[in-house]
Amino acid sequence: MMQTPRRLLALALGAAALLSSGVAAASPPRDSLQRDTEAIHALGVSGVQARVTAPDGRQSVATSGTADLDTGRPVPADGYFRMASTAKTLVATVVLQLEAEGRLSLDDTVDHWLPHVVRENGNDGRRITVRQLLQHTSGIHDDLPGYTTPEEYYQQRHDVHGLRRLVARAVAHAPDFPPGEGWAYSNTGYVLLALIVQEATGHPAHQQIEDRVLRPLGLDRTRWLGTSPALPRPHAQAYQYFGPGSRVDVTDQIPVDPENLSWVTTTRDENRLLRALLAGRLLPARQLAEMKRTVPVNAEVQQLWPGGRYGLGLVERPLSCGGSYWSHEGGDGGYITLNGVTGDGRRSAVVSMSEARGDTPDHILAQENAASALIDHALCG
Template sequence: MSARIRTTLIAATAVALTAALAAPAIAAAPARGAAGHDATRRAVEAAIADGVPGATLTAKDRHGTWSTTAGVGNLKTGAPRSAQDRYRAGSITKTFVATVLLQLEAEGRLSLDDKVEKWLPGAVRGHGHDGRAITLRQLLNHTSGVYNYTNDDTFIRDHFTKDGFSEHRYDRWTPEALLAVAMSHKPAFAPGTSWGYSNTNYLLATMVIKKVTGHAYGAEIRARIIEPLHLTGTSVPGNRVTVPQPSSRAYSKLAASTTGPTYDVTTLNPSMAYGSGELISDSADLNRFYSALLRGRLLPPQQLKEMKTTVKVPIAAHARYGLGLADLTLPCGVHVWGHDGGIHGSSSQAVTTADGRHSLAFNFNGDWAADSDAVMAAEFCGTR
């Protein structure tokens, strides 16, 4: 987005997102109902012309399912992207985590008004942090003030610079180690007094899920969401460093600048994004997930209402944030619900209308400039 909330791991470390590569050849996939999505196709092609290597996109509405691809999935071979590509979905993970926590509330196993201290005694302490003053709800809507561990200077150096990434791309992180990074800093603000995106919030949410259920959050996502919805391209990889096939290569500048060399960052250990950006998925699965969520298939009415109760996002006038779910107002006035996601070499967006009947999910296999706003506006506001 042009001024969108930065709900991604990459953005949290101030990696700039502007154009750099020369435009690869464009190849759009034939699809059902393509004439009704001409504006979307043009927006995807324009994003590729601005420099990212490639894109894959799938939309689903009352007319059916339509997909398109553009650019390349492999800069060395020139192989195209696929409509079936799996990719690292980054912070889209957060909607899955929030859904599980809300399901647990619906089952009476916890309350979103519980303090973090109740479930993780003594865990949120240090440099002014106090889990006795933070609710689970404040974790999910980013009003807790807990320091974002991905803003730590050493973490940035070790994971988002060329030399650091080369040395540390396969490091295994535990949730406790990531939390210790956050607790070594002061809070961003007192709980409930402001809004500030923090990956640590969702790290803590997944720790609560494990405490309540006895299972790692990935197992709960599989049992509660992936399997019931038959999301065959979706997984929580843990320490697995590869992306399952079919998939494309992923590219990054590994610098705050968008000029200079482009690096292949496809393989990495995603435990650095535990609970906040670990998920792998594909566009068809993400459309199915968000449609099911907004249509009430995953949450009872009360919990879905809570999820859609939003707070103001100070840095984005057209966005509000609920519980792991953003409400975006497009230029034509249409509201869509969903999340964006970024991690090394991958920038994604998945949104749906409030009735869940028109969904869009897409991915760029480069973590610098790509105009996601323009693509969403084209699909939901363009000529149909």
């Protein structure tokens, strides 16, 4: 995604009244959720929506801010947003399903499925495995196109990039480290996984996700939009904060990786997905255990995920009340979303913010910390 944890840091390192509303029956957990959404909004984030699902299935929802800075309309309680890198969990789930069916192996090399595609500037697809792509330990340098100024956004927002072209950008760089000898977040690794899924099945990865994950779970509000620059309604407008006086509505854009990043969803659907995955409804026990085998993330991403570890398309983070939870946040086109689910799949939470404050390290970290606190409070509740 254009604003992965790595990209968020790179972005920084490299008017209408704001309305507040909430939805759900009054209760202490709901009150805490509302306070946490308002704390995020107070940072300057234009709109926030959050949903928590309890073990008994009851849901609490809270919103804060506005969906549109021009009109002041309220944030929809279950509005669409770009899923961004949370879709990596979808890709990983399909890959592990294929592994369970014997149609590929986690030890297969990139070159086995995509001969000679990764062979330049010290990159060698004969040494990189499917597991390493899933876990961001391949060493492939990440070089997705992206925007860091309003001018770049307006120039690039409707550009369409082919998957092999995106891979070519990445392998024009030397690898960050030898395969398996480090960790660095790489969107390009998941571009390669989408190509491998297509080679293994004869169908695009997005179609496999629809057939294998979304349709069986009835997630009819999680949709692949391809190269459409618009979202279904209702949705909050998405904003990118580039600095003082540079808050731009970036809702209208084509995701840079249309195969992996063109998914939209809702807090309701994302909660259902996470609960189903961790409850074992999508993967056999062995493959789910593989997904949860983690390695430490690098020091840069540790700033955003203290104590965080990365599995196969799934992140493990510690809980303040003890134990840990599973998640995969996403950020693209102004939307930043954090989520979490307990290990048994019984309690989950999702918070979607319709503004990315990506201009300074302090803004990035404050937004990440406030959203992480909401998830922690919801899961510890």
